[in-house]
Amino acid sequence: MTAPSTPSSTLPATPQPVLRVDRVSAGYGSASRSARVLRDVSLAVAPGRTMGIVGESGSGKSTLAKVLVGELAPLSGQVLLDGADTARLRRRQLRAARRNIQLVPQDPYSSLDPRMTVGRALAEALDPGASLRRADRARITDLLETVALEGDAADRLPHEFSGGQRQRIVIARALAVQPKVLIADEVTSALDSSVQAEILNLLLSLQKQADLAVVFITHDLSIARYMCDEISVLYLGSLVEQGDIGLLRSPSHPYTELLRASVPDPSGAMFDTEPPPVVAADPGDPANPPAGCAFHPRCPQGPRVVEGRSICIGTAPPLLPLAGQSGRAAACHFPLVRAGTPA
Numbered sequence: 001m002t003a004p005s006t007p008s009s010t011l012p013a014t015p016q017p018v019l020r021v022d023r024v025s026a027g028y029g030s031a032s033r034s035a036r037v038l039r040d041v042s043l044a045v046a047p048g049r050t051m052g053i054v055g056e057s058g059s060g061k062s063t064l065a066k067v068l069v070g071e072l073a074p075l076s077g078q079v080l081l082d083g084a085d086t087a088r089l090r091r092r093q094l095r096a097a098r099r100n101i102q103l104v105p106q107d108p109y110s111s112l113d114p115r116m117t118v119g120r121a122l123a124e125a126l127d128p129g130a131s132l133r134r135a136d137r138a139r140i141t142d143l144l145e146t147v148a149l150e151g152d153a154a155d156r157l158p159h160e161f162s163g164g165q166r167q168r169i170v171i172a173r174a175l176a177v178q179p180k181v182l183i184a185d186e187v188t189s190a191l192d193s194s195v196q197a198e199i200l201n202l203l204l205s206l207q208k209q210a211d212l213a214v215v216f217i218t219h220d221l222s223i224a225r226y227m228c229d230e231i232s233v234l235y236l237g238s239l240v241e242q243g244d245i246g247l248l249r250s251p252s253h254p255y256t257e258l259l260r261a262s263v264p265d266p267s268g269a270m271f272d273t274e275p276p277p278v279v280a281a282d283p284g285d286p287a288n289p290p291a292g293c294a295f296h297p298r299c300p301q302g303p304r305v306v307e308g309r310s311i312c313i314g315t316a317p318p319l320l321p322l323a324g325q326s327g328r329a330a331a332c333h334f335p336l337v338r339a340g341t342p343a
């Protein structure tokens, strides 16, 4: 006799990703191979979840953000919003898709028109081409309140605000069209640490209210740890490790481990083990990465030799799921194995 099956309605629902990135490659200039600075990047983000993108400067984080918001067309691969390939949408659907993925950029000042009042900037986001006179003032006041700015902010110009307040304005502008996905690119890197915390907490509470899927880009692992549910680690334009936030505590890829060396952890609360010594080396050019494993010139494990052949230099390691570690994948021929973690 078979056991009665559990009614499906009692099972907790697993949220379906709203954003999927499937093997996206991108670059600048011509479509030639050497111009690629992003290679085969895949990820998925569900409503209410945050995917962190971490990596050093030049690893391709902002290039990925540009592809996600449609500023840069991928050379190959797909960006899918609610299952639809954004490159194949017709004009009206494309406009809706664009509204659904909003960017909060690194530098709010340069993304705001210095001659346009905040009210007009928000009116423009709500209804492109509309005058402030025709704009929905109540909605603008509402948006400003959402990001804890006074209603009279609408009549002022960007230079009249502090850096933190300007970041709030840009967040309000991104939320004006009620997007499903928010891309945040180094949004606090120009701010003092106390203001940073305010903006991060604001983002977390707004995300909760609107069940937003967030792609959170940062080079700062301690901020990533505070904000993210999952992490994708980029090195010279390729993913080297991906999985839940626990990967920052005990990385499987030598590069993630090396990244930790840039984060002070005096109390030892953040990491399980001492980070390794940094191997000083030029990170290189993502458009022309070293052969084999692109990280081999800097790898603290050193390029390994197997049967007289240096597999690290000869063969690029694919991003593969790690046995016994649900959802974790790493691109390394010799992933780090921790005490207590199954090999």
Ligand SMILES: Nc1ncnc2c1ncn2[C@@H]1O[C@H](COP(=O)(O)OP(=O)(O)O)[C@@H](O)[C@H]1O
Pocket: 028, 029, 037, 055, 056, 057, 058, 059, 060, 061, 062, 063, 064, 285, 286, 287
């Ligand atoms: N507009 C551009 N034209 C040509 N190359 C660019 C442009 N923007 C970025 N790059 C190059 O692409 C690579 C990745 O840059 P970027 O995506 O800005 O990295 P990150 O945001 O991680 O610092 C770098 O080598 C950078 O020089």
Ligand code: SF4
Pocket: 253, 254, 255, 293, 294, 295, 296, 299, 300, 301, 302, 303, 304, 312, 317, 331, 332, 333, 334, 335
């Ligand atoms: S593949 Fe080799 S060089 Fe690359 S990270 Fe792994 S051990 Fe280091």
Ligand SMILES: [Mg+2]
Pocket: 061, 062, 063, 186
């Ligand atoms: Mg960047």
